[in-house]
Amino acid sequence: xxxxxxxxxxxxxxxxxxxxxxxxxxxxxxxxxxxxxxxxxxxxxxxxxxxxxxxxxxxxxxxxxxxxxxxxxxxxxxxxxxxxxxxxxxxxxxxxxxxxxxxxxxxxxxxxxxxxxxxxxxxxxxxxxxxxxxxxxxxxxxxxxxxxxxxxxxxxxxxxxxxxxxxxxxxxxxxxxxxxxxxxxxxxxxxxxxxxxxxxxxxxxxxxxxxxxxxxxxxxxxxxxxxxxxxxxxxxxxxxxxxxxxxxxxxxxxxxxxxxxxxxxxxxxxxxxxxxxxxxxxxxxxxxxxxxxxxxxxxxxxxxxxxxxxxxxxxxxxxxxxxxxxxxxxxxxxxxxxx
Amino acid sequence: xxxxxxxxxxxxxxxxxxxxxxxxxxxxxxxxxxxxxxxxxxxxxxxxxxxxxxxxxxxxxxxxxxxxxxxxxxxxxxxxxxxxxxxxxxxxxxxxxxxxxxxxxxxxxxxxxxxxxxxxxxxxxxxxxxxxxxxxxxxxxxxxxxxxxxxxxxxxxxxxxxxxxxxxxxxxxxxxxxxxxxxxxxxxxxxxxxxxxxxxxxxxxxxxxxxxxxxxxxxxxxxxxxxxxxxxxxxxxxxxxxxxxxxxxxxxxxxxxxxxxxxxxxxxxxxxxxxxxxxxxxxxxxxxxxxxxxxxxxxxxxxxxxxxxxxxxxxxxxxxxxxxxxxxxxxxxxxxxxx
Numbered sequence: 001x002x003x004x005x006x007x008x009x010x011x012x013x014x015x016x017x018x019x020x021x022x023x024x025x026x027x028x029x030x031x032x033x034x035x036x037x038x039x040x041x042x043x044x045x046x047x048x049x050x051x052x053x054x055x056x057x058x059x060x061x062x063x064x065x066x067x068x069x070x071x072x073x074x075x076x077x078x079x080x081x082x083x084x085x086x087x088x089x090x091x092x093x094x095x096x097x098x099x100x101x102x103x104x105x106x107x108x109x110x111x112x113x114x115x116x117x118x119x120x121x122x123x124x125x126x127x128x129x130x131x132x133x134x135x136x137x138x139x140x141x142x143x144x145x146x147x148x149x150x151x152x153x154x155x156x157x158x159x160x161x162x163x164x165x166x167x168x169x170x171x172x173x174x175x176x177x178x179x180x181x182x183x184x185x186x187x188x189x190x191x192x193x194x195x196x197x198x199x200x201x202x203x204x205x206x207x208x209x210x211x212x213x214x215x216x217x218x219x220x221x222x223x224x225x226x227x228x229x230x231x232x233x234x235x236x237x238x239x240x241x242x243x244x245x246x247x248x249x250x251x252x253x254x255x256x257x258x259x260x261x262x263x264x265x266x267x268x269x270x271x272x273x274x275x276x277x278x279x280x281x282x283x284x285x286x287x288x289x290x291x292x293x294x295x296x297x298x299x300x301x302x303x304x305x306x307x308x309x310x311x312x313x314x315x316x317x318x319x320x321x322x323x324x325x326x327x328x329x330x331x332x333x334x335x336x337x338x339x
Numbered sequence: 340x341x342x343x344x345x346x347x348x349x350x351x352x353x354x355x356x357x358x359x360x361x362x363x364x365x366x367x368x369x370x371x372x373x374x375x376x377x378x379x380x381x382x383x384x385x386x387x388x389x390x391x392x393x394x395x396x397x398x399x400x401x402x403x404x405x406x407x408x409x410x411x412x413x414x415x416x417x418x419x420x421x422x423x424x425x426x427x428x429x430x431x432x433x434x435x436x437x438x439x440x441x442x443x444x445x446x447x448x449x450x451x452x453x454x455x456x457x458x459x460x461x462x463x464x465x466x467x468x469x470x471x472x473x474x475x476x477x478x479x480x481x482x483x484x485x486x487x488x489x490x491x492x493x494x495x496x497x498x499x500x501x502x503x504x505x506x507x508x509x510x511x512x513x514x515x516x517x518x519x520x521x522x523x524x525x526x527x528x529x530x531x532x533x534x535x536x537x538x539x540x541x542x543x544x545x546x547x548x549x550x551x552x553x554x555x556x557x558x559x560x561x562x563x564x565x566x567x568x569x570x571x572x573x574x575x576x577x578x579x580x581x582x583x584x585x586x587x588x589x590x591x592x593x594x595x596x597x598x599x600x601x602x603x604x605x606x607x608x609x610x611x612x613x614x615x616x617x618x619x620x621x622x623x624x625x626x627x628x629x630x631x632x633x634x635x636x637x638x639x640x641x642x643x644x645x646x647x648x649x650x651x652x653x654x655x656x657x658x659x660x661x662x663x664x665x666x667x668x669x670x671x672x673x674x675x676x677x678x
Binding site (some may be wrong): 038042044054057082144149151228243 | 421
């Protein structure tokens with residue numbers, strides 16, 4: 001028996017069988033997994049359910065010709081785990097809804113799935129259900145991820161207070177620089193020409209969600225608010241401040257600009273503008289009360305993640321970008337729907 | 340200030356604001372709703388979470404030119420509530436992931452949303468989150484619905500036993516007949532020419548999920564297995580029997596054929612074949628132990644739903660379709676991915 005070469009020749013049952021073969025037996029808290037009308041999951045005691053969904057669409061969030069199929073599956077789950085991390089939640093299960101163009105190769109389907117399942121396994125996330133449909137348009141993957149968090153540890157974005165310090169994890173602008181390299185060099189950018197380019201390309205193609213940082217910070221209760229930077233750091237600062245009915249001062253010099261940005265944009269001002277508006281970094285932005293800064297840094301060390309203070313929150317509305325004590329105009333936040 | 344006419348002119352924030360304006364304040368068990376990185380929902384005591392996701396794609400599951408926008412939103416939630424009903428679960432919350440072509444009118448977006456939210460309100464389902472993205476292809480809606488069920492009441496499809504009676508709710512073939520009428524008459528089919536056509540068109544366009552029937556049957560514990568007929572009754576009987584490692588005999592004469600099928604196909608054999616293979620009915624197929632048949636019928640009466648015995652399950656593998664004691668060939672199950 002030969003396998004069909006294209007998903008358009010394979011039936012839904014055939015593709016479902018391939019998924020079931022790749023996914024191991026579910027953990028004991030999953031009483032019904034893949035293959036019934038719905039999945040059944042026992043909640044963890046003393047925790048609330050945290051639910052998020054995020055879709056990746058070919059041509060909008062990734063380009064099939066620029067990244068390997070594994071990266072597409074990886075990223076579809078990663079962006080959702082980033083949302084759970086931003087709430088301080090520990091991920092538990094995921095559902096995958098696929099829209100497949102007929103001409104997608106079954107081998108490519110397998111690799112997309114493998115990228116998703118590999119990341120799920122690393123984070124002990126069980127794939128418990130989903131849906132497969134034909135798409136006459138682009139390939140799309142919509143993942144729903146469910147995690148758990150103790151109610152008092154939830155990290156909202158609306159609970160920051162005036163005087164809190166803003167911290168961002170990792171570096172900013174790497175994913176955008178990586179995308180620029182992928183567009184110049186194609187998938188080869190993931191292998192070099194040097195470690196900086198390969199690293200930046202990987203930040204775009206296979207981002208690592210800050211799951212451990214989110215959960216360690218939530219457990220130590222050292223942050224007053226958090227959100228992820230998926231729509232760019234500028235957008236995140238505006239959203240977090242506005243949700244908390246506060247304003248913010250951000251110090252331009254303090255931003256942990258990724259070196260890959262400077263190799264593309266030798267003018268630091270241009271690089272910073274790009275980095276502030278750039279989406280897809282999947283870092284976490286925290287508001288930290290001053291008396292918790294030491295504890296916050298200890299939590300970040302425990303999670304093994306670099307964190308950098310970039311500004312402060314204040315009671316008066318508006319968000320200012322400061323350089324040498326002077327206010328600078330904000331770059332327009334990257335609004336991905338309009339792009 | 341004039342509102343943008345097309346979603347391609349509106350930003351994600353504008354569309355999100357329209358959703359928040361339409362959705363009321365969440366119930367008390369939702370501690371974080373729309374507007375954060377993820378939703379936070381307190382589980383109900385002594386219950387398990389039931390999770391399902393199902394996508395509707397323009398041109399595959401509906402045709403924008405044939406149905407009003409409200410119907411699209413309604414159906415996107417309805418198909419998911421049907422999956423929860425098939426597990427015996429009571430729905431609680433939903434997430435909506437939207438892929439929007441730029442040329443979609445904002446007024447149409449509002450109506451799609453209104454159709455979904457109206458059905459959600461009727462079933463006390465809170466819309467707690469989601470995602471909005473651009474689609475360069477067709478409009479798609481991917482809904483994730485979450486319900487709850489006491490662990491001992493879960494209705495799986497794999498737990499039927501030999502000797503159980505198969506029951507199906509409602510009538511079969513109505514949705515397919517309705518789609519045929521919609522294709523002939525356009526959206527006008529929903530208003531007539533007579534009640535039978537309008538009713539069948541509605542069964543395709545705005546199906547009513549059997550939420551109450553599923554939960555009453557689960558509560559009374561009178562069924563050994565259940566699944567919905569979204570991929571057709573023939574497919575459902577095969578799936579339920581195979582999942583339970585059983586075979587089945589289905590009596591052709593017993594099938595509750597919808598009258599709308601006969602008005603399109605005066606030859607009853609052709610009508611029955613169509614009805615067995617037809618998807619989109621969103622009825623429930625139950626396996627009922629013989630000693631529970633009386634209790635099952637009482638539960639169905641309590642839910643106000645017609646149920647019809649259509650055959651029995653047996654220990655030997657294979658599924659037979661019987662007419663006057665003679666075996667008839669099964670129509671090929673409608674495999675929606677290959678259509």
